[in-house]
Amino acid sequence: METxxxxxxxxxxxLFYIWFIIGIxxxxxxxxxxxxxxxxxxxxxxxxxxxxxxxxxGIGQITPxxxxxxxxxxxGRKLAGFRGSVLSVLGLVIPSATITLAxxxxxxxxxxxxxxxxxxxxxxxxxxxxxxxTNWRNIRPILRHGKQEGLLPLFSFLLxxxxxxxxxxxxxxxxILLYLIxxxxxxxxxxxxxxxxxxxxx
Numbered sequence: 001m002e003t004x005x006x007x008x009x010x011x012x013x014x015l016f017y018i019w020f021i022i023g024i025x026x027x028x029x030x031x032x033x034x035x036x037x038x039x040x041x042x043x044x045x046x047x048x049x050x051x052x053x054x055x056x057x058g059i060g061q062i063t064p065x066x067x068x069x070x071x072x073x074x075x076g077r078k079l080a081g082f083r084g085s086v087l088s089v090l091g092l093v094i095p096s097a098t099i100t101l102a103x104x105x106x107x108x109x110x111x112x113x114x115x116x117x118x119x120x121x122x123x124x125x126x127x128x129x130x131x132x133x134t135n136w137r138n139i140r141p142i143l144r145h146g147k148q149e150g151l152l153p154l155f156s157f158l159l160x161x162x163x164x165x166x167x168x169x170x171x172x173x174x175x176i177l178l179y180l181i182x183x184x185x186x187x188x189x190x191x192x193x194x195x196x197x198x199x200x201x202x
């Protein structure tokens with residue numbers, strides 16, 4: 001019951017506090033930040049759903065600049081409009097920028113030591129493991145939705161993933177072009193496969 005009450009309680013003060021906590025604990029870059037965003041907003045406070053977060057990621061991926069900043073603005077706007085966006089950005093950026101400056105200065109004075117290099121390699125391995133979990137969380141709603149629509153739409157979405165990877169890795173397609181191709185493929189799947197699929201009567 002206590003978790004349920006917390007999940008339903010929202011305030012601008014709490015929104016800023018959550019982003020502040022994410023800002024001071026998101027060591028490891030975008031994958032760690034996404035992991036913390038998912039934990040706080042989806043699973044702990046339940047202010048957004050997995051499907052809503054997947055949509056936010058989709059919008060953030062096609063905007064120029066830093067993706068994490070785009071997610072922050074979009075989540076803040078969804079929860080509390082313009083004020084929510086401003087407070088979210090301030091809560092994330094102020095502590096993380098301060099810590100980044102301090103750590104960068106400290107790293108420059110110790111980066112020549114082998115123990116520091118080995119520690120960074122081990123940290124990267126941990127971050128890679130967390131990024132796998134984060135990406136699985138991101139793709140899970142897409143796969144779930146595709147499964148609900150049937151095997152053909154699900155297979156089509158998986159095919160888009162594979163073809164995109166091949167075009168990028170083998171043929172060096174630009175990211176913008178891949179976004180356009182993926183978007184067109186998604187529209188085609190919806191219009192000619194999902195929408196045309198006969199619906200069972202309720």
